[in-house]
Structures are given as C-alpha cells and as structure tokens.
Amino acid sequence: MGTVPERLIGAATRLFADKGFDRVAVQEIVDLAGVTKGAMYHYFGSKDDLLHEIYGSLLRVQTERLELIAAGDGAVADRLHAAAVDVVVTSVENFDQAKVYFRSADQLAESQRLAMRLERRKYHERFRSLVEEGQDAGVFRDTVPADLTVHYFFGAVHHLGSWYRESGTLSAEEVGRHYADLLLGSLRDQ
Amino acid sequence: MGTVPERLIGAATRLFADKGFDRVAVQEIVDLAGVTKGAMYHYFGSKDDLLHEIYGSLLRVQTERLELIAAGDGAVADRLHAAAVDVVVTSVENFDQAKVYFRSADQLAESQRLAMRLERRKYHERFRSLVEEGQDAGVFRDTVPADLTVHYFFGAVHHLGSWYRESGTLSAEEVGRHYADLLLGSLRDQ
Amino acid sequence: MGTVPERLIGAATRLFADKGFDRVAVQEIVDLAGVTKGAMYHYFGSKDDLLHEIYGSLLRVQTERLELIAAGDGAVADRLHAAAVDVVVTSVENFDQAKVYFRSADQLAESQRLAMRLERRKYHERFRSLVEEGQDAGVFRDTVPADLTVHYFFGAVHHLGSWYRESGTLSAEEVGRHYADLLLGSLRDQ
Amino acid sequence: MGTVPERLIGAATRLFADKGFDRVAVQEIVDLAGVTKGAMYHYFGSKDDLLHEIYGSLLRVQTERLELIAAGDGAVADRLHAAAVDVVVTSVENFDQAKVYFRSADQLAESQRLAMRLERRKYHERFRSLVEEGQDAGVFRDTVPADLTVHYFFGAVHHLGSWYRESGTLSAEEVGRHYADLLLGSLRDQ
DNA sequence: GATGAATGAGATTTCATTCAT
DNA sequence: CATGAATGAAATCTCATTCAT
Numbered sequence: 129m130g131t132v133p134e135r136l137i138g139a140a141t142r143l144f145a146d147k148g149f150d151r152v153a154v155q156e157i158v159d160l161a162g163v164t165k166g167a168m169y170h171y172f173g174s175k176d177d178l179l180h181e182i183y184g185s186l187l188r189v190q191t192e193r194l195e196l197i198a199a200g201d202g203a204v205a206d207r208l209h210a211a212a213v214d215v216v217v218t219s220v221e222n223f224d225q226a227k228v229y230f231r232s233a234d235q236l237a238e239s240q241r242l243a244m245r246l247e248r249r250k251y252h253e254r255f256r257s258l259v260e261e262g263q264d265a266g267v268f269r270d271t272v273p274a275d276l277t278v279h280y281f282f283g284a285v286h287h288l289g290s291w292y293r294e295s296g297t298l299s300a301e302e303v304g305r306h307y308a309d310l311l312l313g314s315l316r317d318q
Numbered sequence: 319m320g321t322v323p324e325r326l327i328g329a330a331t332r333l334f335a336d337k338g339f340d341r342v343a344v345q346e347i348v349d350l351a352g353v354t355k356g357a358m359y360h361y362f363g364s365k366d367d368l369l370h371e372i373y374g375s376l377l378r379v380q381t382e383r384l385e386l387i388a389a390g391d392g393a394v395a396d397r398l399h400a401a402a403v404d405v406v407v408t409s410v411e412n413f414d415q416a417k418v419y420f421r422s423a424d425q426l427a428e429s430q431r432l433a434m435r436l437e438r439r440k441y442h443e444r445f446r447s448l449v450e451e452g453q454d455a456g457v458f459r460d461t462v463p464a465d466l467t468v469h470y471f472f473g474a475v476h477h478l479g480s481w482y483r484e485s486g487t488l489s490a491e492e493v494g495r496h497y498a499d500l501l502l503g504s505l506r507d508q
Numbered sequence: 509m510g511t512v513p514e515r516l517i518g519a520a521t522r523l524f525a526d527k528g529f530d531r532v533a534v535q536e537i538v539d540l541a542g543v544t545k546g547a548m549y550h551y552f553g554s555k556d557d558l559l560h561e562i563y564g565s566l567l568r569v570q571t572e573r574l575e576l577i578a579a580g581d582g583a584v585a586d587r588l589h590a591a592a593v594d595v596v597v598t599s600v601e602n603f604d605q606a607k608v609y610f611r612s613a614d615q616l617a618e619s620q621r622l623a624m625r626l627e628r629r630k631y632h633e634r635f636r637s638l639v640e641e642g643q644d645a646g647v648f649r650d651t652v653p654a655d656l657t658v659h660y661f662f663g664a665v666h667h668l669g670s671w672y673r674e675s676g677t678l679s680a681e682e683v684g685r686h687y688a689d690l691l692l693g694s695l696r697d698q
Numbered sequence: 699m700g701t702v703p704e705r706l707i708g709a710a711t712r713l714f715a716d717k718g719f720d721r722v723a724v725q726e727i728v729d730l731a732g733v734t735k736g737a738m739y740h741y742f743g744s745k746d747d748l749l750h751e752i753y754g755s756l757l758r759v760q761t762e763r764l765e766l767i768a769a770g771d772g773a774v775a776d777r778l779h780a781a782a783v784d785v786v787v788t789s790v791e792n793f794d795q796a797k798v799y800f801r802s803a804d805q806l807a808e809s810q811r812l813a814m815r816l817e818r819r820k821y822h823e824r825f826r827s828l829v830e831e832g833q834d835a836g837v838f839r840d841t842v843p844a845d846l847t848v849h850y851f852f853g854a855v856h857h858l859g860s861w862y863r864e865s866g867t868l869s870a871e872e873v874g875r876h877y878a879d880l881l882l883g884s885l886r887d888q
Numbered sequence: 889g890a891t892g893a894a895t896g897a898g899a900t901t902t903c904a905t906t907c908a909t
Numbered sequence: 910c911a912t913g914a915a916t917g918a919a920a921t922c923t924c925a926t927t928c929a930t
Contacts, residue, residue, distance in 0.1 A: 132914080132915085147424075148340070148424055148425070150338070150340035150341065151340065151425075153898080153899065153900085154899080154900060154901085155898090155899085155900095163915080163916095164915070164916055164917065165900090165901085165916090165917085166902090166903085166914095166915060166916050166917065166918095167914075167915050167916075169900095169901065169902075169903095170913085170914060170915065170916095171914090174900080174901080175900070175901090231424075233480075234337075234338060234421075235338070235341075269503075271499065272496045272499055272500055273496070276488075276493070276496050277500060279474070279477060279480075279481045280474040280477075280496075280497060280500050281474070282477065283473045283474035283475070283476060283477025283478070283480075284469070284470040284471070284473035284474050284477075285473070286473060286476075286477055286480075287469060287470075287472065287473025287474075287476055287477070288473070290423075290469075290473075290476075291469045298466070303466070306462045306463070306466050306470075307470060309461065309462055309504075310462055310467060310470050310504040311504070313459075313503060313504035313505070313506070314499075314500040314501070314503035314504040315503070316503065322889095322890095343923080343924065343925085344924075344925060344926085345923095345924080345925095353890085354890070354891055354892065355891085355892075355925090355926085356889090356890055356891045356892065356927095356928090357889080357890055357891080359925095359926070359927080360889065360890065364925075364926080365924095365925065365926090512893080512894085527804075528720070528804055528805075530718070530720035530721065531720065531805075533919075533920065533921085534920080534921060534922085535919090535920085535921095543894080543895095544894070544895055544896065545895090545896085545921090545922080546893095546894060546895050546896065546897095546923090546924085547893075547894050547895075549921095549922065549923075549924095550892085550893060550894065550895095551893090554921080554922080555921070555922090611804075613860075614717075614718060614801075615718070615721075649883075651879065652876045652879055652880055653876070656868075656873070656876050657880060659854070659857060659860075659861045660854040660857075660876075660877060660880050661854070662857065663853045663854035663855070663856060663857025663858070663860075664849070664850040664851070664853035664854050664857075665853070666853060666856075666857055666860075667849060667850075667852065667853025667854075667856055667857070668853070670803075670849075670853075670856075671849045678846070683846070686842045686843070686846050686850075687850060689841065689842055689884075690842055690847060690850050690884040691884070693839075693883060693884035693885070693886070694879075694880040694881070694883035694884040695883070696883070702910095702911095723902080723903065723904085724903075724904060724905085725903080725904095733911085734911070734912055734913065735904090735905085735912085735913075736906095736907095736910090736911050736912045736913065737910080737911055737912080739904095739905070739906080740910065740911065744904080744905080745904065745905090
C-alpha cells in the first residue's frame with residue numbers, strides 16, 4: 129500500500145486535481161489515505177506543504193528531461209519537436225500531477241512561490257533558448273518574439289487539463305505530436 | 319460611483335481576478351464596494367451568483383463579436399486571423415473579467431456550470447468551424463484535427479492571465495497579432 | 509442580561525481569573541455567555557482581544573483615580589497613603605478583573621503588549637513621583653531607591669490574587685489600610 | 699553536557715521561565731535538550747511532572763536555608779533581615795527556577811498542588827513565626843497582622859520576576875538588602 | 889431598500905501522550 | 910534505553926448565509 133507519506137501525496141494529488149486545492153479539506157485527504165490528521169501533520173508541515181511537494185515533482189522530472197533533449201546533437205527543429213512532444217506526454221502520463229501543477233500555482237504559500245517561480249522560469253528559458261537557437265540559425269522565423277511563442281505553447285499545454293480525457297481517442301503520444309507540429313508549424317519560415 | 323450592483327460586480331471582479339474565487343470572502347467584496355452584506359444578498363442570491371454574472375458577461379461579448387467576424391465576407395484566413403486578434407484584444411481590454419473567466423470555471427455551481435459549458439462550446443465550435451472551413455477549402459492543412467487546434471489556441475489565450483502584464487511593452491493589439499500569426503502559421507499549408 | 513459583548517467580557521473575566529488565559533477555551537467563554545462562537549468573533553477579533561479589553565479597563569480606572577489622588581493638596585504622606593489604599597480597594601472590588609490583570613500580562617499578543625506596557629509604566633511613574641516628592645521633602649527616607657520601593661509595593665498588590673479571599677475576615681478597606689501602613693512604615697524616616 | 703534528565707530539566711526550566719508552562723510544547727523542550735520525546739517520557743511521566751520537579755527544588759533549598767537562619771542565635775530583627783535577604787538572593791541566583799516557581803503554581807496538577815501548598819505554607823509559617831517572635835518581644839509593632847505582612851513581603855519577592863533584570867545595575871545582594879530594609883522598616887516600632 | 893448581529897458548520901492546526909520496535 | 914510514527918481530542922478561527930428591524 130506504500131508508506132504513509134506516499135499515500136498522503138497520492139490522495140492529495142487525486143483530490144487537488146479533481147477539485148482544486150481550496151476545495152479539498154485536509155480531512156478528505158487523510159480519509160482517502162486511510163490515516164489520521166495527526167499523521168499528516170507528522171510528515172507535512174501544512175496543507176501547503178503537500179501542494180508544494182506535488183507541484184515540484186513533475187516540474188523536476190520535466191526539467192531534467194528537457195535538459196537532456198535540448199542538449200542532444202540533432203537538428204534544432206528536431207530537438208524542439210522532441211521537447212514539445214515530451215512535455216505533453218509526461219503531462220498526460222502524470223495527469224493528476226499535471227492538473228495540480230496547472231491549476232494551483234497561485235495557491236502556493238508566499239514563501240514557496242518564489243522558489244517555484246525560479247524553477248519554472250528556468251524551464252521556460254531552456255525551452256525558449258531552443259526557439260532562439262533556431263531563429264539565430266535561420267531555421268525558425270523571428271517575426272514573433274521567442275518569449276511570447278513559448279508562453280503561447282505552454283498555455284496550450286496547461287490547457288490540456290481542461291479538455292483532454294485519458295479515455296478519449298487520442299493517445300498521449302498523438303496529442304504530443306500534434307502539439308509539437310502546431311508549434312513547429314508556427315515557427316517554420318515561410 | 320455607479321449603482322450598488324455595479325459596484326459589487328466591480329469589486330468582485332477585481333478580487334476574484336487577483337486571488338481566485340475561493341480566496342475571496344464576501345466581506346472583502348462588500349467592503350471594497352462600500353456596502354454591507356445585507357445589500358449584497360439583496361441583489362445577488364449568493365457568492366456563486368456574483369461569479370456567474372461576471373463569468374458570463376465577457377463570454378457573451380466575445381461570442382457576439384466572433385459571430386460578426388466569422389460571418390464577414392473576407393477570405394477565411396483573414397476572418398480567422400481577425401477572430402484570433404479579437405479574442406486576445408477583448409480579453410486584455412477586460413483583463414480582470416478575463417482572468418476570472420480563465421481561472422474560475424470549475425468553481426461555478428453545478429447548476430450554472432452546464433449553462434456555461436454550452437455557451438463556451440458554442441464559442442469553441444464557431445471558432446472551429448472557421449478552421450474547418452479553411453481546411454475544406456484547402457487553405458489550411460488538416461494534418462492536425464481542427465478541434466485540437468482550437469483547444470491549443472484557446473489554451474494560449476487562457477494563459478494570458480498568467481504572464482501578460484498591462485504595464486509591459488506589448489500592447490493588446492500586438493499580442494493579438496502575434497497570437498493570430500502563430501495560429502495561422504501553424505495552419506498554413508506547407 | 510446585558511448586551512452580548514458585555515456578557516462575553518463578563519464570562520471571559522470570570523474564567524480568565526479562575527483558570528488563567530491559556531487554560532480557558534473560547535468554547536467555554538461563549539457557553540458561559542450563552543452565545544455562539546460566531547457571535548464572539550463578530551465582536552472581538554480574537555481571544556487575545558478579549559484579554560486586552562479586560563486588561564485595560566481596570567488599569568484605566570486606577571490610573572484616573574491615582575491622578576486625582578496624587579494631584580490633591582494634602583501632605584504627600586497622606587496622598588501616598590490614600591493612593592495605596594485606593595489601589596488595593598479597587599483591586600479587591602474588581603477582583604476578577606484584577607486577577608486577570610495580575611496573571612495574564614505576559615499572555616497579551618505582541619502588538620498589544622507595548623501599548624499596555626506604556627500605560628502601566630505611566631501608572632508606576634506617577635506613583636513613584638509621589639515617593640520621590642516625599643523623599644525630596646525630607647519626609648521619606650531615601651536609602652532605598654523610589655523605583656525599587658514602588659516595585660516592592662506593587663508586587664505585594666499583585667499578590668493579593670493569590671491569598672486574599674473575599675469571603676475572609678478582612679474587608680478591602682482593611683487590607684488597603686494595612687498595605688498602605690506597611691508602605692508608609694517602610695518609608696518613614698527614622 | 700549532563701545526564702539526559704538534567705538536560706531536560708534545564709531546558710524546561712528555561713522555557714517555562716520565558717514563556718510560561720502552557721506556552722511551551724513538549725517538542726520544544728526535547729529539542730532544546732537535544733533528545734527525543736520518547737526519552738522524555740522515559741524519565742518523566744508527563745509534562746506536569748517536569749514542572750513539579752522544577753517547582754519543588756528551589757522551594758526545598760529556600761526552606762532549608764530559612765530553617766537554619768531562623769534557628770540562629772542573633773537578635774530576631776537580624777535573623778528576619780537575613781532571611782529576607784536570603785530569599786531574594788537565592789531567587790535571583792536561580793532566576794529561571796524562581797520565575798517558574800512564581801508563575802506556574804496554578805498549572806500544577808491537582809494531585810501535586812496539595813503537596814506543594816503544604817510546603818509553601820510551611821515556609822510561609824516559619825517566616826511568619828519570626829515576625830511574631832519580634833512582635834511578642836515588642837521589637838516589631840503589631841498593628842498589622844503578621845500573616846498579612848508576610849503575604850505582602852512575598853508578593854514583593856514574587857514580583858521580582860517581572861521587573862528585575864540580571865543585566866541591570868543592582869546586584870542580587872543589593873536588592874536583597876533593600877527588600878529586607880523595607881520589610882524591617884515597616885515592622886519597626888515607631 | 890438596507891442593516892448588521894448572529895448562526896452553525898467546518899476549516900486548519902497543535903499537542904500531550906502511547907506504543908511497537 | 911531510546912526512537913519516532915501515529916493518535917485523537919481539542920484548539921482557534923472563518924465564512925456564507927439568514928433574518929428581525
């Protein structure tokens with residue numbers, strides 16, 4: 129059944145993803161995890177801590193993978209495409225975590241928000257550097273600022289939680305490829 | 319200073335946009351509006367009602383404008399471009415309303431959610447029909463499903479609330495054009 | 509039966525006097541006052557606020573009376589004697605308030621502590637100035653610093669809560685006169 | 699570093715003196731002592747036990763010393779003076795213990811309270827017997843009941859915790875002498 | 889039309905203590 | 910001897926909503 133902290137994280141992830149951080153009571157989390165509130169506060173300092181933990185784990189994984197993909201030695205268009213597919217696939221494969229991540233950024237406690245923003249920015253900038261690399265190489269057009277393009281793309285990714293259903297006809301891989309195609313398409317020089 | 323209901327809607331819009339529906343107390347709203355709780359419950363049945371009121375108004379405006387733009391008689395690519403610019407511009411020009419709209423869909427009461435989903439879907443479908451029209455005409459490529467493309471684009475639009483700052487260097491119009499260019503770019507046949 | 513805030517103050521005074529601030533639950537206070545917790549938080553911002561309210565009221569009364577007595581035109585020894593009697597008598601006549609005041613100074617919230625310390629110091633200093641006036645006039649001996657003497661006397665007064673019983677044989681007036689006699693005795697020049 | 703129980707008593711003494719019994723969590727005590735909760739409950743039955751242990755030790759020492767001083771063969775005024783100095787000096791020299799003793803009498807568990815009250819009363823009575831001895835001998839005036847005088851003096855002593863600062867200009871010995879002078883002064887026959 | 893006192897349910901968090909290891 | 914995970918009861922406080930006036 130996993131350790132108590134694992135069960136708590138699991139329960140919180142599912143509930144936060146479903147209802148949003150503010151709509152979930154600590155009591156619901158511990159009930160679903162099968163432990164008592166005292167146990168939760170033994171392992172986590174607060175409800176915020178739980179969110180912070182969930183929030184960070186997917187971002188860390190994705191950052192690591194982006195690092196690897198971006199540092200590859202293929203053409204920049206291929207690397208960007210692979211990175212775009214990857215962020216979609218890992219988001220869908222960890223859909224509850226991703227939904228929490230997409231929805232609850234603003235609910236993080238002040239103190240944790242800064243640290244998280246830094247990590248997010250790092251991810252954003254690594255991604256943007258790929259776009260800029262392509263622009264500098266003349267492979268991508270530069271009529272739209274790279275920064276804005278990246279916001280545009282991540283907006284689309286964040287929105288996955290609002291429409292994508294795991295039970296639907298499209299696999300994670302397929303959505304990933306479509307998203308990547310749309311991104312590359314909009315960057316392709318005419 | 320406006321009527322009491324107007325002041326209430328204004329206060330609620332600003333606060334919901336800033337902190338999210340669940341983080342705003344009714345007391346804060348009435349304080350900011352300069353009225354009492356009794357007055358609020360005189361005009362609105364509940365806190366949910368306030369959200370509902372705000373939620374719908376921007377969507378109604380945008381739907382109306384989309385209708386007009388889509389029914390124009392220019393080339394489909396031009397109409398889609400204009401529609402894309404428009405949704406961004408109107409979102410930025412009513413930024414607080416838009417933020418509420420982007421963030422708080424899931425907080426609507428069950429009963430209101432359905433009605434809203436219908437309106438949203440209508441908007442989505444009108445937009446999609448433009449994409450499909452272009453695909454049918456052979457102007458846009460159809461390797462990516464029109465439905466997914468529209469989700470992709472609206473994801474980007476919804477994300478505006480997370481990164482766009484009215485005080486920044488980009489005007490609403492500029493962002494709108496960039497967004498539209500990215501959309502059209504990704505649809506352009508190679 | 510008095511207004512709700514009055515009943516709350518009354519209940520809190522009795523309970524704080526009996527068991528000490530930290531040993532009293534808000535629930536007990538509202539039960540004794542016959543209202544709900546919500547009502548309490550409607551009138552008082554916190555449990556601390558309640559203490560603050562109680563704490564200040566006796567001090568204000570005593571400060572006012574000391575002012576009057578000290579400003580009288582009798583001999584300094586007579587005025588000091590009257591002041592000493594008065595602080596004992598008013599403390600015993602408002603015994604619950606006095607006990608709260610004596611016991612719970614350290615439980616006041618940080619923010620309120622400063623304000624209260626100022627008021628207390630003012631009282632202390634007015635009292636001390638009487639002692640100094642007598643020393644300057646050669647009526648009281650000055651081998652013991654006035655400051656220390658005042659601490660000594662107020663220590664005795666604060667201790668009333670630990671031993672004096674209203675049901676005992678000594679009236680407030682009698683205790684007051686004894687205390688004043690002890691004070692004056694220790695100041696009398698040999 | 700001392701044994702584990704010693705470290706626990708030391709930590710508890712400091713914390714109780716600083717914040718009061720009810721404001722100190724067992725976790726804080728064991729943290730400061732550098733041990734775990736299990737260890738604490740190995741040596742002490744409860745948090746109350748810790749208080750009880752601290753509470754008694756200073757009283758025992760002071761009782762013993764009072765016994766010796768009172769049983770001396772000097773004049774009664776000298777013995778009372780010495781006793782008064784001594785209680786102040788030992789209180790200041792064990793200031794944390796004394797503060798706990800002064801503040802936390804009411805926090806003792808019912809069962810322990812009785813035992814403690816007996817010891818306190820014994821101390822009080824021994825002290826009072828000195829006063830009475832002087833009154834019987836005609837050295838002290840008897841216009842104020844001995845009992846009340848002793849309460850008065852111990853009130854002043856208990857109050858030390860509220861105003862005396864070890865870093866101040868007065869040494870323990872000086873304060874002791876001043877306090878004793880005030881006591882003797884108020885007893886001196888005119 | 890509007891007030892604001894009052895409710896009552898429920899929120900998060902704390903904490904002394906126990907107990908299997 | 911000692912650990913530290915886990916409990917469970919209780920603590921303070923919040924808040925949308927109602928209702929007599």
